[in-house]
Amino acid sequence: MQVGFRIDDKPETLLALDRRGLLASAGESVEEYLARIRKLQRNIGAMEEALSKDGHYEIEGIEVVSKDRIRPSFFDSANAQCLELFGFAADWVPAFFINPSFSFLFGGCSFSFLPDFFAMFIIRRSFKNSQRWLFYGRDELIAHEMCHVARAPLMSNAYEETFAYCTSQSSFRKYIGGIFLSQWDSFLLLGSTFVLLLAQICNIFLLRLPMWIFWLLPPLVLAWLMLRYWKLRRRMARAHSTLEAKYGHNAMKVLFRCSDDEIDALANGTIPDNLAAQKTARAIILRQWEVQ
Numbered sequence: 001m002q003v004g005f006r007i008d009d010k011p012e013t014l015l016a017l018d019r020r021g022l023l024a025s026a027g028e029s030v031e032e033y034l035a036r037i038r039k040l041q042r043n044i045g046a047m048e049e050a051l052s053k054d055g056h057y058e059i060e061g062i063e064v065v066s067k068d069r070i071r072p073s074f075f076d077s078a079n080a081q082c083l084e085l086f087g088f089a090a091d092w093v094p095a096f097f098i099n100p101s102f103s104f105l106f107g108g109c110s111f112s113f114l115p116d117f118f119a120m121f122i123i124r125r126s127f128k129n130s131q132r133w134l135f136y137g138r139d140e141l142i143a144h145e146m147c148h149v150a151r152a153p154l155m156s157n158a159y160e161e162t163f164a165y166c167t168s169q170s171s172f173r174k175y176i177g178g179i180f181l182s183q184w185d186s187f188l189l190l191g192s193t194f195v196l197l198l199a200q201i202c203n204i205f206l207l208r209l210p211m212w213i214f215w216l217l218p219p220l221v222l223a224w225l226m227l228r229y230w231k232l233r234r235r236m237a238r239a240h241s242t243l244e245a246k247y248g249h250n251a252m253k254v255l256f257r258c259s260d261d262e263i264d265a266l267a268n269g270t271i272p273d274n275l276a277a278q279k280t281a282r283a284i285i286l287r288q289w290e291v292q
Contacts, residue, residue, distance in 0.1 A: 005041055005092070007034055014285050018257075021082070021090030021150040024281035026259050026274045028153075033281035036117045036153070043118040047094060060111065062122065064096040070123070078143035081167055082150075087253035087289075090146045094120040097128045107136040110145040112152035119152060121145040143167035147256075156260040157181060162232055163256055179229040189225065192217040239266035246271070250289040257282060 005020075006013055009030050017037060018024065024033045050057045051066040058064075072091075079089035093110075108123030123145075127138040147164040161178035168174040180186045199214040236255065243251035243266060254275075255263065262272045275286060 005037055007037055009034065011284050011288060014281055015288050018285045019088050020092060021088040021146065023088075023150055023153055023257055024285060025153040025155070026262065026282065028281050029279060030281045030284065036115070040117045043116070044092070044094065059118075059120070062098070062111070064098060064120075064122065068097040068125070070095040070097060074138065075142060077139040078146055078167075081139070081143050082146050085166055085252065086147070086150070086163070086256040087250070088150055090150055093146065093149055095142070096120070096122050097125040098122045099125045108141045108145055110148045112149055114152065114155070119149045121149065137169065140167060140169055151256070154257075154259045158232060158260045159236060159263055162229070162236060176226070178232075179225040185225060189218065189221050192221045235264060235267040239263045242266045242269055242271065247286075247289055254286055254289060257286070
């Protein structure tokens with residue numbers, strides 16, 4: 001795991017940082033971007049010191065221990081995939097095996113902290129000696145969480161799962177997995193199913209209800225989620241087409257570095273001013289990807 005960062009304002013250095021998954025946010029100056037990377041380096045150093053001294057480290061109520069750190073070789077496949085798809089390999093992210101009390105079906109998750117920049121992710125301890133657990137694959141899970149860590153500075157929500165599920169090896173998950181944009185979407189679907197169950201119980205023991213209305217709730221919620229996701233994917237495809245003329249085969253990599261608002265603007269055929277702003281860190285990086 002490579003943690004040290006070379007930090008200066010040369011264009012080639014900014015590009016090297018970007019390719020390690022340290023994305024610049026929209027409008028972030030070179031000075032602000034480098035200050036954030038220095039802060040990350042200090043925070044990782046503090047974690048490493050605690051792990052070396054005490055053998056464990058705690059953040060946001062999650063305790064990780066040094067003996068459960070994920071081996072660097074476990075990142076190879078995920079980093080290769082992220083590099084091919086999105087032009088980055090986040091070889092610096094602290095990652096640990098853990099058995100949290102979140103959920104029986106928990107596979108893994110990432111944590112990103114802004115503006116006091118720090119990131120790490122955890123995956124289920126079952127992956128320590130196995131590539132698969134239930135319907136999860138270790139490489140796919142790591143690549144998925146890497147995408148979330150890399151895009152965290154963009155402070156975006158709408159397209160996060162769409163990008164992350166591009167790393168899936170399953171066509172079903174790749175094209176359907178991103179329908180839940182937040183936990184509230186899953187709560188909405190589960191809630192509609194729970195309402196159906198309550199109505200069924202009421203229908204049996206209390207009073208007769210028009211059950212067809214309640215049977216329609218879950219499929220209607222699911223249909224709405226899928227329609228919304230289909231529209232997001234369509235907007236992403238149009239945004240990608242807008243970028244192709246300027247960035248060629250790098251269009252998807254540039255799209256990955258865009259915020260929600262910028263992707264929406266690109267979908268309408270407009271290249272946002274933020275992508276070409278002369279003095280921002282991201283503009284300096286993206287200029288090196290333009291088709292000459």
